[in-house]
Amino acid sequence: MRKETQMDMATRPFRSVLYIPASKERALEKARSMPVDAIIFDLEDAVAPEEKPAARATLADALKTSYGQRTRIVRINALDTEWGLDDAKAATAMNCDAILLPKVETPAQLDRLAEITDKPLWAMMETPMGMLNARDIGAHPRLQGMVMGTNDLAKELNARFRADRLPMITGLGLCVLAAKAFGKVVVDGVYNAFKDDDGLKAECAQGRDMGMDGKTLIHPAQVDITNAAFAPDEKEIDLARRQIEAFEDAKAQGQGVAVVDGKIVENLHVETAKKTLAKAQAIAALAG
Numbered sequence: 180m181r182k183e184t185q186m187d188m189a190t191r192p193f194r195s196v197l198y199i200p201a202s203k204e205r206a207l208e209k210a211r212s213m214p215v216d217a218i219i220f221d222l223e224d225a226v227a228p229e230e231k232p233a234a235r236a237t238l239a240d241a242l243k244t245s246y247g248q249r250t251r252i253v254r255i256n257a258l259d260t261e262w263g264l265d266d267a268k269a270a271t272a273m274n275c276d277a278i279l280l281p282k283v284e285t286p287a288q289l290d291r292l293a294e295i296t297d298k299p300l301w302a303m304m305e306t307p308m309g310m311l312n313a314r315d316i317g318a319h320p321r322l323q324g325m326v327m328g329t330n331d332l333a334k335e336l337n338a339r340f341r342a343d344r345l346p347m348i349t350g351l352g353l354c355v356l357a358a359k360a361f362g363k364v365v366v367d368g369v370y371n372a373f374k375d376d377d378g379l380k381a382e383c384a385q386g387r388d389m390g391m392d393g394k395t396l397i398h399p400a401q402v403d404i405t406n407a408a409f410a411p412d413e414k415e416i417d418l419a420r421r422q423i424e425a426f427e428d429a430k431a432q433g434q435g436v437a438v439v440d441g442k443i444v445e446n447l448h449v450e451t452a453k454k455t456l457a458k459a460q461a462i463a464a465l466a467g
């Protein structure tokens with residue numbers, strides 16, 4: 180087993196998850212040196228119908244060479260399309276870590292994929308029915324993570340794109356709840372305006388505040404902003420250390436509550452503080 184797959188899924192960073200069209204050889208090559216936590220190699224929407232069989236072969240070949248510690252996820256076409264079954268079989272034979280199924284609406288769709296492959300499964304959450312069934316999808320025993328598909332969701336909802344993403348909030352929230360209830364990873368949708376750094380920063384902050392583990396990206400220019408937004412910053416790390424220390428001191432004095440910066444610290448805050456430090460360590464380990 181590769182060293183990277185041994186990292187605990189609870190702490191493995193998924194801050195930046197970059198889509199790469201499987202047909203783009205240059206992008207497939209460039210990504211080997213990009214500081215992304217995971218890559219989604221796309222056989223679905225980013226690949227034109229006539230290019231799909233060739234893209235499968237290009238991708239299989241690219242994956243023979245190492246992508247280092249980056250988690251390698253292959254997005255196949257839906258199983259009810261003419262390419263889905265061949266994609267699933269081909270991806271199973273590829274040197275990748277997981278298979279991502281688009282437009283998942285029911286756990287039965289994951290069951291069907293689970294019969295074809297023994298790879299861990301990820302689900303694109305991007306339709307109204309998917310949002311309504313998020314709990315049952317999140318509970319699927321083979322599911323490792325959810326990816327928000329906010330472009331498809333906006334299309335299906337006939338929603339308008341707004342900076343505050345108000346039309347999406349219910350769906351995003353349901354998926355975060357479902358993922359966290361079952362200990363799965365959940366990453367936010369893409370920010371289409373890849374030259375708008377301020378807009379990306381704001382959307383990352385919103386996703387992080389909601390509990391997203393990271394964000395999917397379409398362009399390398401989005402990587403650094405996203406990595407920073409989903410990593411604990413110096414202030415958070417410092418606070419986590421001080422909370423743990425203060426709580427240990429309080430415990431030694433027979434008390435169950437400490438106070439740091441004028442705010443109470445209880446056992447549950449210490450758990451969060453420990454997770455923050457574990458995440459910072461995991462990020463440092465990836466960088467190293």
Ligand SMILES: CC(C)(COP(=O)(O)OP(=O)(O)OC[C@H]1O[C@@H](n2cnc3c(N)ncnc32)[C@H](O)[C@@H]1OP(=O)(O)O)[C@@H](O)C(=O)NCCC(=O)NCCSC(=O)C[C@H](O)C(=O)O
Pocket residue numbers: 197198199200205206207209210221224225303305327328329330331332368369396397398399
């Ligand atoms: C958006 C793009 C089409 C822009 O491409 P391009 O015009 O080539 O950009 P640049 O010239 O600025 O590229 C600079 C260099 O970076 C490389 N590059 C570009 N994009 C990527 C990438 N995604 N991964 C790796 N490397 C990348 C270029 O090769 C350039 O290199 P060099 O030649 O050496 O200078 C393009 O970025 C792109 O295709 N992005 C991915 C689009 C995609 O995958 N879309 C599908 C997923 S989004 C989606 O479907 C979400 C979901 O399903 C939903 O419903 O919401």
Ligand SMILES: [Mg+2]
Pocket residue numbers: 224281303305328330331
């Ligand atoms: Mg989509």
